[in-house]
Amino acid sequence: MQIICWGVRGSVPVPGPATCRYGGNTPCVEVCAGDTRVIVDAGTGIFPLGRRLAPNPAHYDLLLSHLHWDHIQGLPFFAPLRHAGVSLTIHVPVGCLSLLRELVFNANCHRYLAAPFGRPAADIQFETFACPAPENRVPGARWSIGEIEIGTVNLNHPGHSVGFRLSTAGRSVVYYSDTAPFDEILFGSEYLGQAPHKDTKLAGAERERLAAMRQAAIDLAAGADLLIFDSHLTRQEYPQFPHYGHSTPDHALEMAIAAQVRELVLFHHAPARSDTELAKLEEQYRSMAGAHGVALRAAREGERINL
Amino acid sequence: MIQVRFWGVRGDIAVPGPETIHYGGNTLCTTVTDVQDALCILDAGTGLTALGRERMATVGRDQALFLVSHSHWTHTQGIGFYAPFFVRGNTYAFYGLGTDELGFRGFLEAQLAPALSPLHTLNHLVAELAFHEPTGEPLAWGSMTIHPYPTWRGPGAPADETWQCGRPVAYRLSQPDRSLVYLPRMEDPAGQCWERLVAFCRNADVLIHGAYHDGASGQDGTGHTSARSAVRLAQQAGVRQLVLTCYNPLHDDEAIDQMVDMCRALAGNSPLQITGAWEGLVLTF
Ligand SMILES: [Zn+2]
Ligand SMILES: [Zn+2]
Numbered sequence: 001m002q003i004i005c006w007g008v009r010g011s012v013p014v015p016g017p018a019t020c021r022y023g024g025n026t027p028c029v030e031v032c033a034g035d036t037r038v039i040v041d042a043g044t045g046i047f048p049l050g051r052r053l054a055p056n057p058a059h060y061d062l063l064l065s066h067l068h069w070d071h072i073q074g075l076p077f078f079a080p081l082r083h084a085g086v087s088l089t090i091h092v093p094v095g096c097l098s099l100l101r102e103l104v105f106n107a108n109c110h111r112y113l114a115a116p117f118g119r120p121a122a123d124i125q126f127e128t129f130a131c132p133a134p135e136n137r138v139p140g141a142r143w144s145i146g147e148i149e150i151g152t153v154n155l156n157h158p159g160h161s162v163g164f165r166l167s168t169a170g171r172s173v174v175y176y177s178d179t180a181p182f183d184e185i186l187f188g189s190e191y192l193g194q195a196p197h198k199d200t201k202l203a204g205a206e207r208e209r210l211a212a213m214r215q216a217a218i219d220l221a222a223g224a225d226l227l228i229f230d231s232h233l234t235r236q237e238y239p240q241f242p243h244y245g246h247s248t249p250d251h252a253l254e255m256a257i258a259a260q261v262r263e264l265v266l267f268h269h270a271p272a273r274s275d276t277e278l279a280k281l282e283e284q285y286r287s288m289a290g291a292h293g294v295a296l297r298a299a300r301e302g303e304r305i306n307l
Numbered sequence: 308m309i310q311v312r313f314w315g316v317r318g319d320i321a322v323p324g325p326e327t328i329h330y331g332g333n334t335l336c337t338t339v340t341d342v343q344d345a346l347c348i349l350d351a352g353t354g355l356t357a358l359g360r361e362r363m364a365t366v367g368r369d370q371a372l373f374l375v376s377h378s379h380w381t382h383t384q385g386i387g388f389y390a391p392f393f394v395r396g397n398t399y400a401f402y403g404l405g406t407d408e409l410g411f412r413g414f415l416e417a418q419l420a421p422a423l424s425p426l427h428t429l430n431h432l433v434a435e436l437a438f439h440e441p442t443g444e445p446l447a448w449g450s451m452t453i454h455p456y457p458t459w460r461g462p463g464a465p466a467d468e469t470w471q472c473g474r475p476v477a478y479r480l481s482q483p484d485r486s487l488v489y490l491p492r493m494e495d496p497a498g499q500c501w502e503r504l505v506a507f508c509r510n511a512d513v514l515i516h517g518a519y520h521d522g523a524s525g526q527d528g529t530g531h532t533s534a535r536s537a538v539r540l541a542q543q544a545g546v547r548q549l550v551l552t553c554y555n556p557l558h559d560d561e562a563i564d565q566m567v568d569m570c571r572a573l574a575g576n577s578p579l580q581i582t583g584a585w586e587g588l589v590l591t592f
Contacts, residue, residue, distance in 0.1 A: 012353055012388045015323035015332025024323025044321055067422045077320045099422055158425045245425060
């Protein structure tokens with residue numbers, strides 16, 4: 001199994017000299033096993049990936065975790081879509097289908113972002129999957145794409161986001177790109193523009209719902225070789241932005257230890273985080289993780305990870 | 308005095324990376340200020356993020372006029388990341404086109420819908436934002452007068468022809484003795500709008516224009532303008548300085564260097580000055 005991160009940045013792409021080392025593109029991860037290639041999320045990172053792939057006729061599968069712009073904004077610019085002979089299956093959470101269609105492939109080409117080249121020449125199919133709330137004790141959808149098995153789970157993020165496990169022949173990578181810690185606030189689609197008062201107590205039912213969500217996320221990630229996890233905010237920043245729906249490296253590490261994964265990959269770096277700051281964070285958390293027998297790296301664009 | 312600064316010079320999609328370090332990888336955002344510091348923000352692409360950081364650090368109370376040339380996501384995607392929008396007391400006016408059903412504000416709202424953005428709605432921006440659709444009427448801002456212009460308008464069109472969504476608007480910003488035209492995109496597939504466009508740009512000191520492709524055949528029909536037609540427009544309109552922007556995301560620094568050189572060669576011995584805009588470029592005239 002081979003994994004390449006093409007975009008590692010959260011919220012908005014940040015070009016410039018301060019991000020050249022870790023990369024400024026928004027989320028896109030390529031996972032290959034044998035002849036199967038699965039692309040996870042379509043942030044701006046899918047643009048350089050598309051340049052690498054085109055124009056060979058081929059089939060691609062794209063998994064979308066949710067429709068926040070940073071996870072779909074590259075899709076209309078994915079070069080293989082311009083070629084007949086290319087086919088793409090886009091796997092989306094069931095509630096997202098109609099909006100996605102309208103957004104990316106709207107015929108009038110004007111609303112939102114729409115493909116700049118009009119109707120794509122490639123053959124595009126949509127597949128939906130259901131990801132029921134974990135408190136219902138129903139596991140998320142599972143299916144196979146070629147040689148890769150996919151598992152899903154709901155995460156703690158405004159508007160919902162989905163986490164994926166991709167496995168093949170005893171190797172696996174887990175992608176939890178956008179999630180808040182599971183001990184606080186939000187899930188679902190409410191907007192928490194102002195941070196809730198710090199003495200606000202969650203109702204018992206909410207706490208239970210979050211605990212079930214956390215357990216389901218740990219279960220799906222259990223024993224994975226690689227856990228790619230939201231580390232948008234530092235521990236120091238988190239109290240200012242508890243409503244952002246994003247995690248800290250501390251929470252990422254706690255989940256990695258709980259799920260007994262081999263290596264943690266810090267992901268969805270904050271736009272303002274410079275290469276220098278990221279390198280420092282990486283070093284700091286690498287030694288913390290090492291104490292628990294977990295390897296750690298901060299996701300870096302273009303880096304190839306072989307499992 | 309008019310001062311122009313470039314924060315984002317890319318069309319379509321932001322392209323981070325070492326190959327775009329010189330010109331920059333952010334999508335369109337340009338600022339224009341006058342001597343009283345009245346701020347105009349031309350398009351709100353990802354370049355707006357860095358502008359927001361600078362405004363937070365340097366001004367107490369922020370106030371600006373946003374002129375959106377095209378309501379495509381490329382030109383508006385920075386809106387959720389402009390930090391001064393989250394400060395109470397800051398005030399902004401926006402000009403741009405929406406759809407008939409949604410209007411301009413509704414159009415931007417649709418781009419920030421809960422499924423697409425954690426912001427959910429423009430109402431969560433605590434600053435005061437007002438939205439307007441340009442008409443043929445000029446606007447006043449600081450010491451500047453601003454004329455919006457429908458780039459698709461051909462001959463024989465009635466003066467009140469509707470301003471249609473999705474079509475690119477140009478803006479001319481003038482003081483009594485100087486002026487600048489902002490025209491990153493235009494729509495003139497059959498060439499019937501050309502004469503009017505030349506008249507609109509007539510004798511501008513600075514023309515900021517798209518240079519998405521070099522104008523070789525087979526590249527038209529994307530709604531983007533070519534470097535070649537930019538030179539032609541600037542020369543026919545008697546513009547003093549042509550500033551290229553809205554670059555193709557496929558073009559790295561070297562490719563843009565070559566395109567700028569090609570434009571200078573096309574301009575030959577004419578007095579037209581040609582500059583390829585880069586992030587951080589400041590022009591004062
Ligand atoms: Zn995200
Ligand atoms: Zn998100």
